[in-house]
Amino acid sequence: MNNLFQQAEEFIWCNARLLERRLFDFYFKSGSAQAVLAALCAYQNEDGGFGNALEPDIRCPESQPVPTQHALEILDVVGFDAAVGQRICDFLMTITTEEGGVPYVLPSVNHYPRAPWWHTDDNPPASLNPTAIICGLLHKNKAQHPWLERATAYCWEKIPGILPTDQHEMGCVLAFLRYAPQRTPAEREMARLTQHLLSSGLVAEAGTAGYVRKVLDWAPWPDDPLRAHFSEQEIQAHLAEVVAGQQADGGWPITWPPVSPGCEMEWRGWTTVGALRVLRANGYFSQ
Template sequence: MSSTELFENARGFIYSNARLLDRQRFAYWFEGGSKGSVLEALAAYQNEDGGFGHALEPDIRCPQSQPVPTEQALIIIDELEAYDTELMSGIIRYLKSITLSEGGLPLAFRSLMAYPHAPWWITERDDMPNLNPTGHILGLLMKQPRWAEWSQEEWIQRNLRFVWQAMEKPEPEEYHEGVQWVSILEHAPVTPQTSQAVEKLDGWLAKKGVIERDPYAEGYVQKILDWVASPDSYAAKFVTTEELDLHLDAMIKQQLADGGWPISFPAASPLGELEWRGSLTVDRLKTLRAFGKL
């Protein structure tokens, strides 16, 4: 299959199946669409408290604001470099309101339990801080021009103390925790503390099995392109050009007959699966283009 055929098949899948948000993301990245159209679609997921819900994270179907959907909103804002969006004032207000007394954000709130959700989102308490997504959220905020202003606020300082304490362990325990380390260490100022954490993170990333080298490994594993979505990804230094080419070729072959890419985990619902696949298909196209395959 030529790259043109791959792209046209993916385009057909997205316009046939993806939610409006991902159709607008696709249009922005590949068809000259506007940032404003993406942000307008994203705004529909924001609540009055400034946080995001309404299944922006397709495995959390509740309408109420949750930390991880709010993290996902920040990811989209970051990919657009739309740092002056009005959505940010609400996000900051929400994050401040859910920062726990000793620092840290919860992974999730019990409000999701009243709605369909994936089994790994079972939540029993609202007051348990978690490095995931606290670290990634702080890392995303550090990239914004207003970070110097926000970083002086007491709630941010509480969250930073929590994150650095959580990173005192010898290494991350798994992928989702590792992502938090990467996000913080990519953007935090260089200090003896950050240098020591980078050494621990790099030692862990170099371990066998942390970055899955088999492009056809099955199950919920994190392969090279999950860690290295573009040439400037933090983990790029841990893979070779030959390994990247092998995984890019495998990614191309894994496009399904309907034009979209599959997810590697069970979805909360058939609609949730399509929503994930639409988002993932845009991400896959971005990765293929970043490495010159599209």
């Protein structure tokens, strides 16, 4: 496993963006959270949202909901910055629809190179993806903002009774339910949707090709609540698949068509850091 780590480290220093290099340094080399925050905030716009290809498949500089979600995911790991979080919520207020949530993507995406699934009409509706996960992360980090109250109400209007067939929507909803302050309905819906997740085909088996979510995408950490639903044999099979997925250059691949070769390398820096985190958390090395 030391050779696996060394090859991955070489790949990251040679190819990854500054943000992923800082994240690698933070996770594995005692790098500072402040260095990660400085790299992350380079993607933040004056309106408080995040753009500038933080999500590599969205090349537009303007702020977008999903890149803003990704910024919150990073802040959640390295340490939530209240000032950055406040600016994010201020931005979200400006793009919230009458329904109370934010759209999946904003029309500004249409004017720049992008993956084909990043396209929208002029007036996109609110969507649980990413409204729900944004709410969940803000609740987890004890944020206080009028936007959060309104968006939480939107999530509770939409979630009861739904049966998501899209892996992203399901992930967003589960993240909301994990951290929503209304614990009784959250636990009820979590139990219902967990059963749907396990029976709906949204958890792909080891060896499945293409753009799917597998066991370790749903339950990457040993203490993840969803781990109880998977056998040790399943976990080990998926971990072995992660190990086998390392490429000759030391990095891990993506499973969808990239916008460009440069975009692909940006994504591979992200996926390589993620693969190393999962392998270490599951005992494959102790770096």
